[in-house]
Amino acid sequence: MHLILSFWNDEAGFIVSAELVLISTIAVLAMVVGLSEVANAINRELDDVASAFGSINQSFRYQGLTGHGGVSNGSNFHDQLDFCDGPSITSTAPTGEAG
DSSP states (O other): OHHHHHHHHOOTTHHHHHHHHHHHHHHHHHHHHHHHHHHHHHHHHHHHHHHHHHTSOOOEEEOOEEETTEEEOOEEEOOOOOTTOSTTOOOOOOOOTTO
């Protein structure tokens, strides 16, 4: 019983607890700032990925065929500007394998 009362009345660990609260508060604030920077970096990388997808040439075309009494019509498609296409996306003219 004496040991339990001794632990109950002991206040020697109070300063250690206050220091622990201070250190953990600083650590949590540092983690919040760090995670905010990680979120910004991820958003920048995803913007780069979106720009890369936006610069892909999406137009296609194929010719129609005619022969032996049969006809197949051709088709074409030209990509229009999307909602997210803007000044942050730059593209160059496509080139063939010969350059």
